Amino acid sequence: MSDTQKLSKVELLKEASHQLRGTLAEEILNDKPEFSDDAATLLKHHGSYLQDDRDSRKAKDEDGKAKGKQYSCMVRTRIPGGRVTAEQFLAELDLCEQLANGTLRITSRQGFQLHGVLKKDLRESIREINRIKLTTFAACGDVNRNVMACPAPIRNNSVRDQVQALALEMAEHFRPRTTSYFDLWLKDEDGQETEASEFQPVDEPIYGTRYLPRKFKMAIGFPEDNCVDLYTQDLGLMAIVENDQIIGYNVLAGGGMGRTPSAEKTFPALAKRLTFATPAQVIAVSEAIVKVQRDYGNREDRKRARLKYLIADWGVDRFKAKVEEYFGSPLPEPHPADVTGVDDHLGWHEQGDGRLFLGINVENGRIKDEGSLRLKTGLRAILRRFGMETRLTALQSVLLCDIDPRDRAEIDQIMADHGIRTAEELSLIRRYSIACPAFPTCGLSITESERALPGIIDQLDVEVARLGLQSAKIAVHMTGCPNGCARPYTPDIGLVGKAVGKYTMFVGGNPEGTRLGFIYRDMVELDNIVPALVPLLQAYKAQRQGAESFGDFCARKGLDALLEIAG
DSSP: OOOGSOHHHHHHHHSSTTTTTTHHHHHHHSSSSSHHHHHHHGGGTTTEEEEEEEEGGOOTTSSSOOOOOOOOEEEEEGGGEEEEEHHHHHHHHHHHHSSSSSOOOEEEEEEEEEEOOGGGGGHHHHHHHHHHHOBBBSSSSEEEEEEOOOOOOSSSSSSSHHHHHHHHHHHHHHHHOOOOOIIISOGGGGGGOOOOOGGOOOOOTTTTTTSSSSSEOOOOOOHHHHHGGGSSSSSSEEEEEEEEEEEEEEEOOOOBBBOOOOOTTTTOOOOOOEEETTTTHHHHHHHHHHHHHHHHSSOOOOGSHHHHHHHHHHHHHHHHHHHHHHHTOOOOOOSSSSOOOOOOOOOEEEEEOOOOOEEEEOOOGEEOEETTHHHHHHHHHHHHHHOOOOOTTTTOOEEEEEEEEGGGGHHHHHHHHTTTOOOOSOOOHHHHHHEEOOTTTTTTEEEEEEEETHHHHHHHHHHHTTTTTTTSSOOOEEESSSTTTTTTTSSSSEEEEEEOOOOOOOOOOOSSOOEEEEEEEEEEGGGGGHHHHHHHHHHHHHHHOOOOHHHHHHHHHHHHHHHHHHO
C-alpha cells in the first residue's frame, strides 16, 4: 500500500496541511501579489491556479528595470454535466469583466474559467461564484474533478436527465468533506483567522489524510454519442440503454492523456473496459475504484501517479480483483456495447417536448468580443432576453435549451447582428477542434495553442474545401505542452507543443475518442503544420475506402506508408 512508499513532497504537504488549509488563511491577507509555492499547491484544491502573464515576463518599467512576474489567478468553476442557468452564466460574464481579464472560458471539462484574477480579488471572485449556487471547490487538485456528462437536453425520454442527475450525485458523493473551503473563502471577515490549535479535522471517508495521489477525472456518456471522451477519463461510465431505460453502465477505468516525452515511463492511455454496474451499484463500484487508487496509487513519483499507471503495472485482472475486494462481491464482464459515434450538438435541434435547443460554437472556448465577432455581447443579449438554461460541452461550446420555436427567428437575428456564425456556416473541422489556453497564462505551457489553432484551422479549411472533403468529420486538438488538457492523443490530428513554436504531430485517432494516435512528425514548426498534412489529406481523398475517416485511413496505412506518401 501507499504507506510503504517514500512520499513525495506534495504528499507530505497535503498530510500536514490541516485538510487543505496550510498557510492560505494568512497568505490571502498579506499584500504580496503571489502565494508561496506550498500555498499555491494547496490552492488548486480550492479551484484556483497561481499564474503569471508570460507575455510580460520581459517587460521593463520606465527606468529600464525588469518588472518581474505579473501574477494573477485562474479561477475554475466546477459544473457537473455543464449545466448552467442564465443567471449563473450572466454572473460569470459580469465577473470576467469586473475582476478578470474581460473574457470567460469554457473548459474541455464543461466548466468555466476566469483568467487574470488578482490575488486581492480572489476571495471576492469565489464568493460571487458561490452566491450564484456554483462552486470552485475541487475543480482542481488531487481529488475527483468536475464530473462530465452528455449535455444534450433531449426530453422525449428520461435517459439524458438520468445521466445529468447521476453527474450531480457523483459530484456530491466524491466531494471532499473538509470544511477548509468554507472557512477560507465563504465566512465573514471575523471568521477568517483560525488558530492552528483550534483546527478540528472532519472525517474524509473517501480521500483520507492525503487525498488522492493525483487528479481524478470522471465522465458519463453513451455508446452512440461519446461527446465526453469516455476513454480518456480515469473513470468513464457508458450508459447502456434498452427500451428507453438505462439498465446499467459499462465501467471504464484508467484513461489519461498526460505524458512527459523525456520520460519513457509516462504515456497517454485509453481506459480499460472493466465491468458492468447496475444503476444501484454504479456509485459503490466507482467508490471502490477511487479507493483502490487512493491506497495503491504511486505517491512517490507524481509523473506516474495517475490511475492509468497502476493499471498498467498491475494488469486489468489484478486491478479488477482488488476493486471487487473493496466493493465486496464479484463483478461481471462489461456489456458488449461500445462507442459507435460522437455528436458536437451544434445547430438547431428538436428537444422532443415541442421546444428546441441551439448549439453555438465557441472557438477554443473563449467567450469574448473581437472584431466583427461579438460573442460575449451576443450571448448576453440572448440570455437576458430569453433567460434559458444552458449547457457547456466537452468541445468548449454552449447549448441554449428550452427554446420556444416562435423565438427561433429572433435568436437567429441576434446571432447575425453580433457576427455569430451558425453551425451550417462552420466547417466540421472547425466545429470539432479544441485547444488548451497555453500562452500567456499557463505556467506549464511550452508554446502557443489557443492563439495558434484558429489560424491553422483557417488554412485547413482552404485545403479541405479544395479537396472536396468538407463532409469529412476531422477532429483537431491542440495543446501547448504534453500534459494533454485538450485530449490531443485521441483525435484524427493532435498537435502537442514540444518547444517554442514547434509541435509533435499525432495522427490516426478519431473523433469518437476510441483510438490513440501515433507520432507522425516531431518538432514541426507552426508554419509547417498544414503543409505537412496536405499530402496526407490528398492521399486520403484518393485512397480512402468507403466511409473511412481520416483517422481510420492514417491508422490503416501506418507510419511508414504515411512518411512515404509525404515524400
